[in-house]
Amino acid sequence: MSRTADAVIIGGGVTGASLAFHLASRGVKGVVVLERKFLAAGGTGRSVGVIRQLYPSPETCRMVLSSLRVFQNFREVVGGDSGYVGCGALIGVSPAMLPSLERSLEIQREVGIRAELLPPHELARLEPRIDPSGLGAVLHEPESGYGDPTAVTLGYAAAARDRGVAIEQGVAVTEIRVDGGRVTGVVTQNGESIHSRVVVNAAGLWAGAVAALAGITLPIVVGRHPVFIVKRGAAFGPPHPVYLDLAGGTYVRPETGDLTLTGSLVEDETRHPMDPELLGNEAGFEEAAEALELTSRAIPALADAHYQQGYAGAFDITPDWMPILDESPVRGFYIAAGMSGHGFKLAPAVGQMMAELITGGRTTVNRAPFAFDRFAAARRRGESFVGSFLGSS
Numbered sequence: 001m002s003r004t005a006d007a008v009i010i011g012g013g014v015t016g017a018s019l020a021f022h023l024a025s026r027g028v029k030g031v032v033v034l035e036r037k038f039l040a041a042g043g044t045g046r047s048v049g050v051i052r053q054l055y056p057s058p059e060t061c062r063m064v065l066s067s068l069r070v071f072q073n074f075r076e077v078v079g080g081d082s083g084y085v086g087c088g089a090l091i092g093v094s095p096a097m098l099p100s101l102e103r104s105l106e107i108q109r110e111v112g113i114r115a116e117l118l119p120p121h122e123l124a125r126l127e128p129r130i131d132p133s134g135l136g137a138v139l140h141e142p143e144s145g146y147g148d149p150t151a152v153t154l155g156y157a158a159a160a161r162d163r164g165v166a167i168e169q170g171v172a173v174t175e176i177r178v179d180g181g182r183v184t185g186v187v188t189q190n191g192e193s194i195h196s197r198v199v200v201n202a203a204g205l206w207a208g209a210v211a212a213l214a215g216i217t218l219p220i221v222v223g224r225h226p227v228f229i230v231k232r233g234a235a236f237g238p239p240h241p242v243y244l245d246l247a248g249g250t251y252v253r254p255e256t257g258d259l260t261l262t263g264s265l266v267e268d269e270t271r272h273p274m275d276p277e278l279l280g281n282e283a284g285f286e287e288a289a290e291a292l293e294l295t296s297r298a299i300p301a302l303a304d305a306h307y308q309q310g311y312a313g314a315f316d317i318t319p320d321w322m323p324i325l326d327e328s329p330v331r332g333f334y335i336a337a338g339m340s341g342h343g344f345k346l347a348p349a350v351g352q353m354m355a356e357l358i359t360g361g362r363t364t365v366n367r368a369p370f371a372f373d374r375f376a377a378a379r380r381r382g383e384s385f386v387g388s389f390l391g392s393s
């Protein structure tokens, strides 16, 4: 059994679906998405879906802003509903983090992101339930909030199908064929060969295993990131906005049904490597108690919330917490992975950038910070890596 495709995308998460849409929108015919389970079965379906716009580089700021515009206008631009809720985001930093935050705010302003810096005593004006002690400042992003990663994936997939893309679920790629340093196609679990000169690894938490099929090693660690869900009591009042407490190392994001999703923000996931097959497993009670302690320090009124559930999520993390969006050393074999916990909010821009790259166009955003070989080059230059929010201070 064999057939031919113009491009094969491995992985039907938000990255693969966005890319399929963008390739088809640029006129590429014969795009095939192969998903081993079902759409959004990976990290996407477990994502908290926060959309914040604080990033340490102009490129990521531009990408998140353009993605935000897509989420806000999803029905017109793509079709379907992104689940975007523009409840605003507050980001609290310690006094030591303030200089880095000020530099990032300058980048945000240059790029056109709406954001303002507040001294801690002004926080009460926006959200009196957050404890300002220990904070050096708070960044307010009025347009940030959250969206629904599964809905966005399904929206992109439906729009891609309308443009001729074949989306095949329950089909795992088991081999990647390479000849003379160039990709020539894939083989599926059914033994079917699909010949293609373009194969994209959008396999998220499984990207390392998929890259290995082509003899490529990715510097990606799959790190555990558990999520905890609590139900706010009636006394809590109206829902809180998204709050990212970088000083205290916790976040909260509201959900319908008086629920709050919360977890750690200390970026220590690489110290907790996880087998991606354990995605969604129940989190332990001790772990939940530790996380909820931080949550109720940030928002004391949440101390009365009722614990509902905790599950194991995971991030595919690169050394600089930024994705790899590039052709690999195997020609025609592209990588769109290593999303490092921001693959939802960047997905519209990632799909666009990868489609521009694959079709030989100029990319709208400078893609140097996402180059495949940047880690080795940075090490040679003795550079340290930036963090995912503020950069090095």
Ligand SMILES: Cc1cc2nc3c(=O)[nH]c(=O)nc-3n(C[C@H](O)[C@H](O)[C@H](O)COP(=O)(O)OP(=O)(O)OC[C@H]3O[C@@H](n4cnc5c(N)ncnc54)[C@H](O)[C@@H]3O)c2cc1C
Pocket (backbone or CB within 6 Å): 010, 011, 012, 013, 014, 015, 016, 034, 035, 036, 037, 038, 039, 040, 041, 042, 043, 044, 045, 046, 047, 048, 049, 050, 051, 149, 171, 172, 173, 174, 202, 203, 204, 205, 206, 210, 225, 226, 227, 312, 313, 314, 315, 336, 337, 339, 340, 341, 342, 343, 344, 345, 346
């Ligand atoms: C708990 C949690 C919270 C998060 N919170 C946020 C957030 O607040 N904001 C944000 O922007 N991002 C967040 N993220 C990150 C974001 O959700 C992910 O980066 C993004 O969804 C990854 O999408 P993806 O398509 O790259 O990968 P995935 O969703 O992992 O998709 C990869 C797909 O590839 C398939 N696959 C694997 N191997 C094969 C194979 N051999 N053949 C065929 N298919 C294969 C898998 O089944 C899977 O469906 C969070 C993630 C998690 C887990």
